[in-house]
Structure formats: structure tokens, C-alpha cells
Amino acid sequence: MNLLLDTIARYVTLTPEEQERVVSATEFQSYKAKRILLKEGEICLHSYFVIKGILRSYTIDENGAEHVVSFASPGWWIADMYSYLSQRPGQLYIETNEDSEVIMLSKENQERLYDEVPKMERFFRILIENSLVANQQRLIDNLSFTAEARYDKFTKKHPDLIHCLPQKQIASYIGVTPEFFSKMKARLLKK
Amino acid sequence: MNLLLDTIARYVTLTPEEQERVVSATEFQSYKAKRILLKEGEICLHSYFVIKGILRSYTIDENGAEHVVSFASPGWWIADMYSYLSQRPGQLYIETNEDSEVIMLSKENQERLYDEVPKMERFFRILIENSLVANQQRLIDNLSFTAEARYDKFTKKHPDLIHCLPQKQIASYIGVTPEFFSKMKARLLKK
DNA sequence: GAATACACTTAACCTAGATTAAGAAATAAA
DNA sequence: TTTATTTCTTAATCTAGGTTAAGTGTATTC
Secondary structure (H helix, E strand, O other): HHHHHHHHHHOOOOOHHHHHHHHOOOOEEEEEOEEEOOOOOOOOOOEEEEEEEEEEEEOOOOOOOOEEEEEEEOEEEOOHHHHHOOOOOOOOOEEEOEEEEEEEEEEEHHHHHHHHHHHHHHHHHHHHHHHHHHHHHHHHHHHHOHHHHHHHHHHHHOOOHHHHHHHHHHHHHHHHHHHHHHHHHHHHHHO | HHHHHHHHHOOOOOOOHHHHHHHHHHHEEEOOOOOOOEOOOOOOOOOEEEOOEEEEEEEEOOOOOOEEEEEEEOOOOEOHHHHHHHHOOOOOOOEEEEEEEEEEEEHHHHHHHHHHOOOHHHHHHHHHHHHHHHHHHHHHHHHOOOOOHHHHHHHHHHHHHHHHOOOOOHHHHHOOHHHHHHHHHHHHHOO
């Protein structure tokens, strides 16, 4: 449970009472591997802060192809932001990759927290700023780099994830098919 | 000058004194068409709220190709978010498309505003949430849709912009070359 | 521990979109 | 009004990455 408070402490300083309010606004939960927490068309009622394991979010397009939107390892949040913020049906799936533990925060409780503990509004503001920057960078990378360069960037940025994710998920994240990814990897080994 | 206060009023309610603080934290500026406000390698000192005209942000990749990251028409903000938030050299250019008027807000003044007028922290939090959602959607669209579908979405989402942007900028925004864009448009006309 | 499903590889062939090049239209500049 | 500069179009050719298909691990299930 401390991972959350430690993460918050990196951005804002909470009093013990404020920490208590944060804790009581959240809910602990653990899930088996391959458990789907959210499906397309559902409303994303919680955002998840990962304590243990790995979650991922993805869409399935009209041809049935899966596109990974994000991975979340311990210390990171995951949600269908559109659906969570608007409380309307979204397009994302959220699924555990392995046995996982999360802390759940509902939209209501988050809004209540903003009023009770204004520092939490700052905390989340900064978190979202960081997501926005990362996301924008990923967009730029997709527009201007080759698949090989994107893979290279991914391995450097997430050296830990490389080993515990199935290749097809990495392929999907960088935006290529598993077949092409496999071919590309073989090509890279020859160098 | 009222466009800014009106926009803010859509999300939070400010007292007259708070409005005054907002106004005095900002600075008005007008620019001729094709004026570059920010270059790659520079620090983005301000974020710009557009009153009149159109601005755009873009990167230039290693092959010299331009990639439009965003357009801003009246009522919208634009900045190199990475550089603005971190106050480090960024990779984006920001340029006026036409004669334009903007309201400028520096990072310092924005942070001061957060403390003086906490509602402004909420305002910007919501704004950034919206950007994040839009940006994530654009990423998904790039991964799962064809260029034609992305163009179609763009025309529906920004019917106003279609007519006042050079085609090559629209092509760049949706992620294709001007030549392919031209071919695609001709193809669409035949239907 | 056989059976089934799933992840990964390889290879032949295919296509959306890129590149190159050259001309036509439109803007701007002089 | 002419000249330059930039934008847009068209067409031929090329390529990064997709598709299809078949085969080889490797988990998972019963």
C-alpha cells in the first residue's frame, strides 16, 4: 500500500491525515493473470494503480486487430482515460498480463479527494501532464521514425518490460504485426 | 481579451478579483503571418492562447520532413508541452499560419497562478485531461485507421479548419505526404 | 502425458503509401 | 505585368510493412 503514498510523495507532501484520506478513498484488489478488468463499450469506473504485476490497455479495431495503448507496471496508473473522465462507454480493454495487485480509485472518490485534499489535484495534474508529454512523443515517433527505430527506443526506455512481455504485445505497441516484428528482430540479429 | 475569461468560465467560476489576477498574469501579443514563435532547441517560455488567427506546432525529422503536431484556432492553447513544462530545450516549432493575436502565459506566472487562484489549477487540469484524451485517440486512429479514414475524421472534427489550412499541412497532420494526399483526394472525388 | 491452444518463425506474395520528377496553378514579390 | 516562389497535381517507380499460409516450439488443460 505504501507504493502509492511514496509515489505521491515524489510530487506533493501530504500530512498524515491527508494520507489517511487518500488511503480510505482507494480500494485494494488482486487479480489472476489474463483477467479482463474492462471491455469495449463499458464505463471505466476506476483507475488502477499497479502494485504488483503488469496490466495493459488496448483497442480491437474493425478487422479484429489488437492495438496496445499502454502498459502499466508497479508504480504506474492505467485506465481508459476517455471513459473514466467522461463516465461514458469507452473503446478500450484493460487486462492483467500476469497475477497482479492494484489499488483502485473511482471517479467519485477522486473528485471528492480533489476537494478534501487540494494537493491531490496538483498530484494528478502533474501526472497527467507527464502522460500527455509521453503520449505526444509517441505520436511524433510513430509519424517520423521507422519501426526499427521505435523498437530501439522502446527497449531503451523499458528494458525491464522487454523480458516479461510477449513479443506480439511489443509489436502491437510499436505499431507493427507480429510477423513483421519477428522478421525485423531476425534482421537486427544479423548485424 | 474576454475570450480567455469566457473559456475559463466554462470550467470554473472566478470572482472578479480572481479574473483580474488571471489577466495580469498574462500578456497580449500580435504577430504577422508565418512568424516563427519557437524553434527546435529553444525553451518554450510561454504557452499561447489564440484570440485570432491560427498557429501550428510541428517537428522536422532527420530527413527534413515536417510533421504537424497540432493546430490552434481561437479559443485553443498551444505550446511545446515537453519544453514548457520542463523548461528544457524542445523539438517543436511553433508558427503563425496567418496574422494572429495571442495571450501569452509564462510558466512562472502559471505556477504563481496555481497558488493564488487554486481554481486555475483545476481549469488547467481539466484542459490537459482533454488534450490527453484527444491525443490518445489520435494515436489509436493512426494505428488502426487508413489515411482516408483519418482524413474523413479530420474533416468532420474540424470543418472550419479545412478551408483555411494549406493541404500540405492537413496531409502532414494526418500523417501522409502531400503527393499521396493529393492522389487520395482525387480518388475520393470520383466516388 | 496426450491434446489443444497459443506464441513465434519463415517465406512468398501483396499493397498503402513514399519517392522522384515534372508540369500546372496559384501567391507573392518586384 | 512579369518573375519568382510556393502549392498542388499527376504519373511512374519503389519499399516498408501487411497478408496469407504453413511449420515449429511451448504452455496450458484435461
